[in-house]
Amino acid sequence: MERNEEYNPNLLILIMTIGTFGILSTELGVIGILPQIAQYFNIGINYAGLFVSSFSITIAISSLFxxxxxxxxxxxxxxSLVLSIFVICSFVSALYKNFYIAILCRIIPALFYPAYISLSLTVAAEIVPEEKATESVSRVMMGVSAGSIIGVPITTFMATVLGFKSAMLWFAVVNLIALIATLIFFPNLPGNPTSYGTQISNAKTRLFLVSCLGVFVLLTGICTSYSYMSQFLQTITHIIDLNLSITLFLFGIASLFGNWAAGKLLVSKPNQTVITYPFITAILFILLFYYCNKVIPTVLLMIVWGFLDGLVNNIIQYWIVSAAPDAPEFANGIFISVLNIAITIGTSIGGFIIVSYGTVYIFIGSLVISLLSLIFLALRVRINPDYTK
Known part of the structure; x- marks a missing residue:
């Protein structure tokens, strides 16, 4: 795709940011309402978790192609196609109180999810000068951060105050706004004629494999506790209802600052930023383990976690795509696949820990797994120590 002076890159980036916000809100907003989902459908919390895992598994598979x-x-x-599917499925979920229909309305949009996220990240990098590509991508990733974090407290508030149907209608409305903006303001942009085989061949390197493994292990560790954020805040810290929404909102605001910081750090000190990250999160998980039964320390730690979460969204995308710069669509697809496999496995590990040992021990699981990622992150740096782009 070539840059074209006829369109405004900033407007396109804004529209894609709104789109990623809507789509990520739909994907991860349910994390904050798993207890409400269980109550609404009269099912166990483990079955409610299918709203997260079914979406993630579908994305993990469809992202490959x-x-x-x-x-x-x-x-x-x-x-336009992808956003339309998200709008329709969200409306159907709000209209029909049927668990199986609701799960189907999670799986269908998840099939098309990678097309929007992967292409928006690729487009963001290609419609600006090369030296601004990382910053441009970080702006779209802000939509990812806002959707995954700010979308959670908004969804939690809607479900807590107005009910499950209102949360589904919120998903429909925010995606509808993105759809309308796309139809009115987004120009027709040609796709990438590069063949599938060429892109896959460009990504078949040791550097790419090691990068994917490092990101996968790191994310699995984080999601072991992240997926049950609402659960531990309600059951351990006893932060509920409006206070829960406020806490998650503060988490989200902090993540936006983390997203902004990542755009700067990954340009100036990429390797140091990535290698340092697991150590910082390890300290955070230790502090949460010891202080999660105290409200004020927990809220402060949640703000720190939010900042770190904003960082990691950019780190994982950068770490994978920079390992295969000649295959951006494929690399972004793998990034999405790895992300969602990690969410699925991390959620499963976290659920096992909660059932077997108690909610508070999810932080120990996150600590151990996150530190294991250093093996692959350090190996990536050793393979290509001078990479600074």
Whole structure:
């Protein structure tokens, strides 16, 4: 894709940021309402967890091929199709109180999710000068951060105050706004004619494999506790209702600052930023383990965690895509796949820990797994120590 002076890159980035916010809100907003989902459908919390895991598993699989398939088509048409599917499925979930229909309405949009996220990250890097690509991507990633974090407290508030249906309608409305903006303001942009085989060949390197493994282990560790954030805040810290929404909102605001900081750090000191991250999160998990039964320390630690969460969204995308710069659509697809496999496995590990040992021990699980990622992160640096782009 070539830069074109006829369109405003800042406007396109804003629209894609709104789109990623809506889509990520739909994906991860349910994390904050798993107890409400269980109550609404009269099911166990483990079955409510399928709202998270079914979405993540579907994305993990479809991310391997959907971005490559859709990358050759007009970007505006692809974005409009994906957002339309999200709007329709969210409305259906609000209208029908049926657990199986609700799960189906999670799986269908998840199939097309990678097309929007992967292509938006690729487009963001290609519509600006090369020296601004990392910063441009970080701006779209701000939509990812806002969707995954700010979307959680908004969804939690809607479900707590107005009920499950209102939360589903919130998903529909925010995606509808992105769809309308895309239809009106987004120009027709040609896709990437590069063949599937060429992109895959460009990514078949030791550097790419090690980068993916490092990101996978790190994210699995984080998601072991992240997926049950609402659970531990309610059951251990006893932060509930409006206070829960406020706490998660503070988490989200902090993540936006982390997202901004990541754009700067990954340009100036990429390797140091990535290698240092697991150590900092390890300290955070230790502090949460000891202080999660105290409200004020926990809220302060949640703000720190929010900042770190904003960092990690950019770190994982950068770490994978920079290992295969000649295959951006494929690399972004793998990034999404690794992210969602890690969410699924981390959620499963966290659930096992909660059932077997208690909620508070999810932080020990996160601590151990996150530190294990250093093996692969350090190996990546050793393979390519001078990489600074």
């Amino acid at each position: 959907i971005p490559l398939i859709f990358s050759k088509y007009d970007i505006k048409k692809v974005f």
